[in-house]
Amino acid sequence: MANPIPRSAVFAAVLALLLLAPPCLAATDVPFIVAHKKASLKRLKSGAERVLVSIDIYNQGSSIAYDVSLSDDSWSQEVFDVVSGNTSQSWERLDSGGLLSHSFELEAKEKGMFFGAPAVIKFRIPTKAPLQLAYSTPILPLDILAERPPEKKFEWVKTAGQIWISDFCDQYCSSVCVLDRYPIKIWCCQG
Numbered sequence: 001m002a003n004p005i006p007r008s009a010v011f012a013a014v015l016a017l018l019l020l021a022p023p024c025l026a027a028t029d030v031p032f033i034v035a036h037k038k039a040s041l042k043r044l045k046s047g048a049e050r051v052l053v054s055i056d057i058y059n060q061g062s063s064i065a066y067d068v069s070l071s072d073d074s075w076s077q078e079v080f081d082v083v084s085g086n087t088s089q090s091w092e093r094l095d096s097g098g099l100l101s102h103s104f105e106l107e108a109k110e111k112g113m114f115f116g117a118p119a120v121i122k123f124r125i126p127t128k129a130p131l132q133l134a135y136s137t138p139i140l141p142l143d144i145l146a147e148r149p150p151e152k153k154f155e156w157v158k159t160a161g162q163i164w165i166s167d168f169c170d171q172y173c174s175s176v177c178v179l180d181r182y183p184i185k186i187w188c189c190q191g
Helices: 007-026 155-160
Strands: 033-043 049-059 065-071 080-084 088-094 099-108 112-114 120-124 132-135 142-144 162-166 174-176 184-189
Touching (some): 033 132, 049 142
Antiparallel strands (some): 033 049, 065 088, 080 099, 112 142, 120 132
16 A cells, blocks of 8 residues: 655645745746737829838736837838838837837838838836847738729729628518619528
């Protein structure tokens, strides 16, 4: 028959785990930075094109990030002029669960595809001396000053013609009138 484990040994092991667990859990008490970078194109009547860039920085961690700085150096001065804002920004702190947003506007000088790099976020954790790095998501390729056909926003209303609805009121048919348009026929079918 096996010797039973003495209760004092079990108690000592549990006590040791309870004393050692808080330092291990404190090591995970750090900021966790997530950054999302997005860019959109805006065509001006003059034919020029502007790039609107916005970067959202989230702290998903459980502690405060200090001395937060953002730098987005992927916009070459040969290709873009800064119209408003700056490509870099800094903040004193980013609280746990907090959000910082930054945006700027550029004007394109050249035509072509542009592939932007992620923005760099540097921040400090009080328990560590060196700065920590985080990177934003990259942007999708931008086709700058590309020839685009004019948009016909309400074209789909003209061509819709008929709408089919499945399993609705057993073969009920009707018409819907959209202002300044011909009636749209609604057909119902059993599925």
